[in-house]
Structure formats: structure tokens, C-alpha cells
Amino acid sequence: MSFGLPPVFAYALRRLLQAVPVIILIMVATFLLLKLAPGDTVDALVGDMGGADAAYIARMRAEYGLDQPVWVQLWRYMAKLATFDLGWSFVYEQPVSVVLMDRLGTTLMLMAASLSLAFTLGIALGAIAARKAYSLTDNLISTLGLVFYATPSFFLSLLFIYLFSVKLGWLPVGGIKTIAGFYTGWDHVVDVALHLIMPTAALSLIYLSFYMRLMRATVLEVADLDFVRTARAKGAGEFRLMIHHIMRNALLPVITLLGLQFSTVLGGSVVVETIFTLPGLGQLASQSVVQRDMNTLMGIIFLCSIIVVVVNFLTDVLYARLDSRIELA
């Protein structure tokens, strides 16, 4: 089924086709689960208005199609979704797609920053710990990793805010930019970066400890393999051994983990964005739950499913590029 395409494209196409049923299943399950929860958009809207009479509520329900049986509603939603129409958000008075796009950038920025920090620092510390296994350095790094691992991100977030914003006043408490700062150009970049430091740190430390632990273990394992001995017998120095022979092989499982964890980082961003009032998808998700803004919530889930599918695909391609033994087929 290659259609004469280059292997990577044929592979991508196949993965895409595989993803379609998965996403449909996710959407149907989420829809039904949300319907199981008590209350709907109309309840939330009426609650905001301070109450309304029964006839008005019934008319609103009929207008939004909420009086129909669940199966009909599901069918209507899925039919629209097939044309990538995510519907209307009654809370934001905008199409859901517009609401999502507004928020996507912030979340992607937070995730990219957190994951790259966690990954680079994690593998570096892991490699160092492994090379100095059972020494003081190793114990120090490993203990630190354990502490990061055991500290929930919401606690870290509050700790950071207390320390760096309240006590020291170095960093802004929340938000993505200074309100009424009207920075432009480079100043804007710096402003956003300052706002992202604490959320990024809070979100990344726990993942950093994952990568570190795994990297330490795989480096120790690879360092004992025969080809490392061969390289040593060729007269290679320790640094060369580490870079070309050990790390190159030890990175593979860590990359797998990176791909797998992307979705959990997405989940973790809900907490961190809420605490730091970052206008991202995570914060939007938690607000939509409270406001029973079902269309927005479904939209977020749809978008996240697609992101996860794409990232997993990219991880596999990257893995195949890095591991000569794997061919995309």
C-alpha cells in the first residue's frame, strides 16, 4: 500500500489512517461521558443569568438541540466534526475553533519549553550520574531526582510563586505577558519569557527526573556492552566513548519515553496553567468543565488527540532515523 510514495510518506499515510478510528473512538467516548455528568450548557447559562422560567429554559434547550435524545445529539456532533466544524462556544460567543487557536500557542510554547528543558537537562544529568555511578555526585543527582519526582507540580508552582514572586519579587506571578505593558519586538519576547520561567520549571522538573533516571540506567547498561569494550581496545578515550558509542545507543529508550509522555505533559499543563493563569488550552479546559461549555471541551479533546497522534508519529520517525536497525515499513 505504498502508492509509489517515498517510504516516510507512505508510512505517514498509513499512520494517519490508523489514527482516524482511534480519534473517533475518543470523541464518542468523551461525548457520552460528558452527557453522563449532570448539568448542561443551558444550566450554566441560566445559573449565570440568576435564573429563568421553565418555558424559557425549554425553548433554549430546543434551540440548541439539547432536547433531542443523546444518540441524535452524538450523530449531529460527529457529522459536523467530520467537516472539522467544532461548533459554537456559547460561553465565549465565538466559534470553538477560534477560541482554541487563541489558546494553542501558549500551551505549545509551555510544553516545548518544559519538554526540551526536561530532556536536555535530564539526559545530561543522567549521563553524568552514570559515569560517576555510586559516587557522591551520583548520589547527589539521584537524590535530587527523587525529590523532583516526589514533588507535585502544583506544590512546586505555589512554592515558586511564594519564593520568586512574593518574597524576592524577581518574576511575575502569572499571566503570559504584563497587562497594559504594551511591549513590542524584543521587549515582548523577554516579557513572555519571564512569564514562562516558573510554569516551565514547575512542569518540567518531574519529567526531568524521569529522563534522568532512565538515562542513568541505560548508560550504565550500554557502558557494559561488548562494542564499548571494542572501542576501548581501539584506543578511544573516555569522552569519545561516551559521545559516540554510549550516548548514541543509550538515547533510544529515552526518546521513546519522550514520545509517550507528551500526552501526560499536556495533562500536567492543565494544573500549571490554572495556577499561573496562563491563557492556554489547559486553563481553557478547566474553565469549560466548570461552565459546561461542552463544545469547547470536546474541541480541546479533539485537538489534543490530534497533537498526540502527530507527536507519536514524529517520535517514531525520529526513532527510525536514530536507530539504524529500524526501518519504517
Add this chain to the structure above:
Amino acid sequence: MTETTPVLQISGLKIALPKGSDRPYALEGLDLEINPGEIVCLVGESGSGKSLSAGAIMRLLPEPHVHVAEGSIKFRGEEIVAKSETEMRQIRGRDIAMIFQEPMTALNPQKTVGWQLDEVLRLHTKMSRKERRARAIEMLERVHLPDPPSAYNAYPHQISGGQRQRVMIAMALSLSPKLIIADEPTTALDVTTQLQILKLIRELQEQEGAGVLFITHDFGVVAEIADKVAVLRKGILVEQGPASEVLNNPQHAYTRALIGAVPALTPPPLKVPSTAPVVLKGTGLKKTFAARGGMLSGKRKAVTAVKDLTFELRQGETLGVVGESGSGKTTVSRIVTRLLECDAGKVEMDGKDLLALSPREMREMRKHIQMVFQDPMASLNPRKRVVDLIAQGPIVHGADPAKARADARRLLELVELSPASASRFPHEFSGGQRQRIGIARALALEPKVIVADEPVSALDVSVQAQVLKLLADLRDRLNLSLLFVTHDLRVAAQLCDRIIVMQKGEIVESGPTAEVFANPQHAYTQKLLSSIPGRDWTPPVIRTDAA
């Protein structure tokens, strides 16, 4: 420096092991000398300290746990023990090169063959990129790799085991080292490949005039390649001398025992064709392995492991299945025991087709056909006591547990283990003892047929001889029929009444072992037989009781 300066001079070398090891020193007082152009074989069984002596010469011991405690290692007159790590790094790969046992794991899987050859040149020379590439390709040519430029760009997994070992040799020789240390370089290879590699090492070593320290456990290989032999036993040098002397007139009791244990290449005398009833009969067996990967990963070429195989095993007979890796011999053993479902054909036992039985009926039949596996450690559950391991089969088949355990103790005696060992765990035994337990386990169900898949290839030669003797003995006493899968023609000659020679899933020749050995008909059989290391050397008949 004159030509007569030895390349390597080891005197009184002592290597200390960490506290709590089975002995304080891995090596106690090794003396060894290698002259230019000389191949010295260091022979010993597992645990004799032969690989650690190579580590000491390269200064690659896992220090500080294992370290040189005493003695001197002189490389071309210079003391190695006193050199700094920087000096050693220059010597490694340039003046002393190593060839390792397992060519798959000894090459970095993520780098191309060319990159790895290039690395040696980059580390030790000032050649330009172009010169290095030319040199690497020239080396690949010298080790007779087909199509060197494409091998240069290949990853290790894309070439065969023998070719990988050629790459290792090319890498080791690319800077014309004065000393080559080869640590079991052919042990993981098929017999025909082994011979080619041994010839190659000889050929290149003669061209370069290098000294070679060749570490092996196989006296066949020693007979093939050695100028001088040194025999190690538990870290102590027991005998040393010219190859012909040591091989044909060993002095020390241990050497005599070792050589006495090498199976001679003389098959058992031709028996009258057996008229005993056929106990196991395979007809038209066929197995194709679909390529891995599901419907979404595209099609790959399927591999035919066995095509149209037919054989007969009579009561009390041993049928050997010999062949090289990939010949399908292990697949045969798995099909007849139905550990692997086969595509077509019949395996008949007592008039029943085993392959057509329902799972329940098959479970019932299993007690008649039992297996002994290659790796005695991996095939015994480490968390069970020996008595339970042996009694498990009978208990599953409905025997009274108390009686089954009592029988298990008797079986231990039968395989020459102390009944007192019944309550111990597998890890408390040596490799040979574990294989005896494996045999006892197979016997517990009183099977008619035992299928043994390479049962002695993981064992040292002296242990191997004992296990083979035990198997032959049990076969005769219990009137067992053996289907014996092996790659080792010496072992086949020792034990099998008839053999089947397999190549690429097909039988190329079959017949009484003595006939096939004396007068092989098929070209492949001839090639196999002429590749047996040390085929021209007949181990001297040694009265082991004198030892």
C-alpha cells in the same frame, strides 16, 4: 631491537579477584612468550582466567575490583604495567589489537562498518578523510569481503556473522599491529565460516609477521592454528609447549583429560540396520515463517525454515540432525514436539498424528516425547527446587506428588547426581550438573523419545564428554530413542547411529553416521566435514584412569 625480541613476554603474572570470589587470584603466575610471526594458543575451560589475561595485556581489566597484583607484561621489551593511561591509549588499536568473540555485539549497532574502521585510523593517524576511506576499503578487500564499498556503508546488522568477524579483523589489522589478541574469535561462528576465518587470520598474520595470542577452549581449533600451546586451569599454567607436542603427547594430567574428552571423529561402528519398531515418523514436514510485522507494516519476504522433511526414528536409536545455523534443524525439533505449529506434514507416534491432535490430547501425548534444551540455566525455573522441577511433569500428568518426588530422587541418582541435592536450587549447580537435571526432568515422564536440541554446546569439553556418555548410557539402559540436534560434527560422530544433514531447510544427505562420515555424497556434507577444525588431528587415545 632485533627480530628475536619477543613481542610479548609475560612473567609471573598474578591477577587478583575481588574479595568473596571463589578464589583469590584469577591468574597465578602466568609465564608466556610470543615471538613475531608466532601463534600462541591459550587454552582453558570457562573460568580458567584466559580472557582476563587478555584484559591485563590491554590494561582493560575492570579495575580496581580485578587488577594485576604481581608480575610483569613486557610488550616489545617495554613494561606495560608501568605505562600511563595516555600511553596505553596510543598502544591500543595501533600496536596491540583485539578480535572479540561475538561479532554482533562487538560492533556498535548504530554506526556503519566504515565509520568504525575509520575510527581506528582517525584515532591513531593523521591521514586525511579520503586516505582513511581508501585505507578502510583496502582493508575490507584484504579480508575478502564481497563488494567492499557497499560493506563500508553497511550497518553491522546488514551483514552476516562471518562478515562481521571479517570486519573485526580488518579493524584490528588496519594499522599493522605487532600483537593481535584474538579472544575466541570463531566460537560463535558456523563450522565452515570458522575455517575461513581461521585461514584468514593465519594468512594475514603471515603477511604482517605479527604475534598472535589466540584464546580458545576448542582443541580442534588449536590443532588448526597453533604454533605453541599454553594450557590454563583455574588460573594456573599447567602445561606449555609446541603445538604438536602438547596435542599428541600431553604431559600434565589435566591436559590429558581435556584432550581425552575431545570427541574423536570416528563414528560408532556400523550397526546391523535396526529392525526395531519405528517410534517417531515425520512425513512431508513444512514450515514457513511469515515475515514479522502486521498488516500495516507492509510485506516482507517469508523464510522457509523447513521444506518437505521426512524421517524415521526407531526404538533405541539415535538420529542426529546436523547443519549450520539457519539450516532449520532447531525448527525440526520444535515441530516434532509441537512447540511450533507446522504448515504441512505429519508426525506419527504410535500410529497417531501428533500434529492433528487437539490440545488436550497433545498434553496427554507429551509424556511420551520430552525435550532437553541447549541452555541448562535458562531452561530451569530458578525459583524451584530441583526435586520439584523434576517431579512437576509427573504431577501434572496425575502422579501422586509424594511418589513423584521419591521418583525424582531416584532419577537424580540415575543422572549421577547426589539425591541430597534434591532440595537445592538450579543456580547452586554447575553447567554440566544443570544439564543433568534437565535430562532427569525429561526422563521423569518415562518418555519413548527424547528430543535434545544442542544439549552439550554450552558446556566445557570435559563436561560435554560426561554428559554425552550419560546420554548414551541412558539410551542403552532405558531403550530410549533420541532425536539429537547439533551443529557439532564431532559430537554427532560420538553419539548418533544415523544422521540427517540439513541445509537451508532441506535434507541434503542422510544415512548411517559411519557411512556418511567415511563417504559423504553431497557437496555440502563434504564441505562440512572438511571444515571441522583439526580434522587431520586424531586426539591420542589416552587412558584417563592414568590421570
